[in-house]
Amino acid sequence: MSPFSIFLPFLLYLSFGVSSVPIGSRSILRALGDPDPPDAAIDLNTTSFDEVLRDSPASFAIVEYFAHWCPACRNYKPQYEKVARIFNGADAAHPGIIIMARVDCALKVTFFSLVLYLDFHSVKRCCVLKLLTLPSPQSQINIKLCDRFSVGHYPMLLWGPPAKFASGGWEPKKEKSEILAIDDGRTSERLLEWINKKMGSSYSLDDEKYENENLPLNASDPGQIARALYDVEEATWSAFDIIFEHKMIKSETRDPLIRFLQLLVAHHPSRRCRKGSAEILLNFDDLWPSDLWPVNIEKNATYHGNDAFKGFQICGKEIPRGYWIFCRGSKNETRGYSCGLWVLLHSLSVRLEDGESHIAFTAICDFIHNFFICQECRRHFYEMCSTVSYPFNKTSQFALWLWDTHNKVNERLKKEEESLGTGDPKFPKMLWPPKQLCPSCYRSLKKKSDGTSQVEWNLDAVFKFLVGYYGNMLVSSYKDNGLLGVGGNERSLVDDMATSTSAVAVPVGAALGIALASCAFGALACVWRSQQKNRKYFYQLHSLKNI
Numbered sequence: 001m002s003p004f005s006i007f008l009p010f011l012l013y014l015s016f017g018v019s020s021v022p023i024g025s026r027s028i029l030r031a032l033g034d035p036d037p038p039d040a041a042i043d044l045n046t047t048s049f050d051e052v053l054r055d056s057p058a059s060f061a062i063v064e065y066f067a068h069w070c071p072a073c074r075n076y077k078p079q080y081e082k083v084a085r086i087f088n089g090a091d092a093a094h095p096g097i098i099i100m101a102r103v104d105c106a107l108k109v110t111f112f113s114l115v116l117y118l119d120f121h122s123v124k125r126c127c128v129l130k131l132l133t134l135p136s137p138q139s140q141i142n143i144k145l146c147d148r149f150s151v152g153h154y155p156m157l158l159w160g161p162p163a164k165f166a167s168g169g170w171e172p173k174k175e176k177s178e179i180l181a182i183d184d185g186r187t188s189e190r191l192l193e194w195i196n197k198k199m200g201s202s203y204s205l206d207d208e209k210y211e212n213e214n215l216p217l218n219a220s221d222p223g224q225i226a227r228a229l230y231d232v233e234e235a236t237w238s239a240f241d242i243i244f245e246h247k248m249i250k251s252e253t254r255d256p257l258i259r260f261l262q263l264l265v266a267h268h269p270s271r272r273c274r275k276g277s278a279e280i281l282l283n284f285d286d287l288w289p290s291d292l293w294p295v296n297i298e299k300n301a302t303y304h305g306n307d308a309f310k311g312f313q314i315c316g317k318e319i320p321r322g323y324w325i326f327c328r329g330s331k332n333e334t335r336g337y338s339c340g341l342w343v344l345l346h347s348l349s350v351r352l353e354d355g356e357s358h359i360a361f362t363a364i365c366d367f368i369h370n371f372f373i374c375q376e377c378r379r380h381f382y383e384m385c386s387t388v389s390y391p392f393n394k395t396s397q398f399a400l401w402l403w404d405t406h407n408k409v410n411e412r413l414k415k416e417e418e419s420l421g422t423g424d425p426k427f428p429k430m431l432w433p434p435k436q437l438c439p440s441c442y443r444s445l446k447k448k449s450d451g452t453s454q455v456e457w458n459l460d461a462v463f464k465f466l467v468g469y470y471g472n473m474l475v476s477s478y479k480d481n482g483l484l485g486v487g488g489n490e491r492s493l494v495d496d497m498a499t500s501t502s503a504v505a506v507p508v509g510a511a512l513g514i515a516l517a518s519c520a521f522g523a524l525a526c527v528w529r530s531q532q533k534n535r536k537y538f539y540q541l542h543s544l545k546n547i
């Protein structure tokens, strides 16, 4: 007797897509005969397009719309790649300036539906739950995206700010559009010529990493600090990567790390780093339990949590990018992480409430002392922390102390770097902020006989400047993109989780995933809050003498 099946589509109905060519990678035709190195231009599709362009640190984007079956597109690919190689990725000569992407307008996927049904067997008088996969006809997943940009021929190149691509579209006849058609990019040379004309730059196809003259030199330019947020994220990832990689969480370093994480969760300027820090904190007691060993037995014992979190992307899946923007040196070995760490510390200092300033001071001193892997730096910094004999009870006191401490480091290093020739020639150390960046910070400026400067600072003006620079300006580019919570305009939690769900064309599944993910983060925030309340050291001063 044939079994009798009852379909229960209302129990579970998931649909997912399988591409006829791999999604997110190059198409079949274009892949034929390709050399081995991975593509520099980023393949985007209907799911990733808005997210990738919205989150990009680049000032401009070029998008090539093509069809994988088009022979002219296949021939054009090496030309486009030559240009993409100098702008995209960690090995690029000019990273973070232009993002070069492509969309295959003809990309097809097959959708499958998963249907859960009750299979009823009349002889056995029982039923079994079964899963059925139903294929649907293939559909062109990027077609609406390409229509949004009025793609009328292949290949077609558009230029504009990444955020304008993410939020909008393009029409050929529309006036005053920030997105422009690139009318002459048929060869790599002509495309680069078009870019150079547009940007007033002199990029060359032969430019190599760290061997070019196109570095944005004035890191004190107020406009550039807006791009430092990407470096703050990179530095945060680097800091924790070093901690986990070197198994630095031990019985005696456990508490300092918790206090620093608490600071990051509350005040990190990047929302995604705040979220990642909360995730570590939530798992902290399980992975690094405080009662693992009595103090007198194994003081230096490390925990398995160091391995569990190795490779953890504390600031989301885009980080690390593998390059620095604001903190990029003119040589491979200069600037980078330590610059990003300073910017992180300053940006934390201006975000504190008055009542938190001394806790933050001790948390930062402890963190540098225990986790900054540069021996000389941590020793000097600790000495400067130890000279503080009074509690900070105002945000301004701590922010100014950190600024002054950084200037003392600058003064010391200026001499060292000048005599040893070890500094970055394009970023010499200086008393900061320079007068052109903040004229009101200076009451007077005298040159001493030994050539050094003596400044009488206007501390109120300096604090005001620090708040503007490391507070509002640092997040301004993110605010435009709606990514961060400082100063409002925060993207909703559901949106945020949606961006971390990178499945392609999963209409019902994605919705389910997003709903689950947002619930999960809501729950995570709740559990975390109650855990923090129970932590005995939360809001307790940690004596510097113990570090």
Ligand SMILES: Cc1cc2nc3c(=O)[nH]c(=O)nc-3n(C[C@H](O)[C@H](O)[C@H](O)COP(=O)(O)OP(=O)(O)OC[C@H]3O[C@@H](n4cnc5c(N)ncnc54)[C@H](O)[C@@H]3O)c2cc1C
Binding pocket: 219, 220, 327, 334, 335, 336, 338, 339, 340, 341, 342, 343, 346, 368, 376, 377, 378, 380, 381, 402, 403, 404, 405, 406, 407, 409, 410, 413, 424, 427, 428, 429, 432, 433
């Ligand atoms: C806590 C700490 C201690 C360190 N101690 C040492 C040490 O003892 N010896 C050593 O060789 N290196 C030390 N370093 C590294 C060193 O300070 C620099 O980070 C490194 O040389 C790179 O310099 P940079 O040109 O990128 O500018 P950085 O000094 O890293 O500064 C980064 C950016 O911060 C801004 N800035 C500069 N000064 C100030 C200020 N006073 N207040 C606010 N913002 C400012 C500027 O825009 C600058 O580009 C330390 C780093 C840190 C984070």
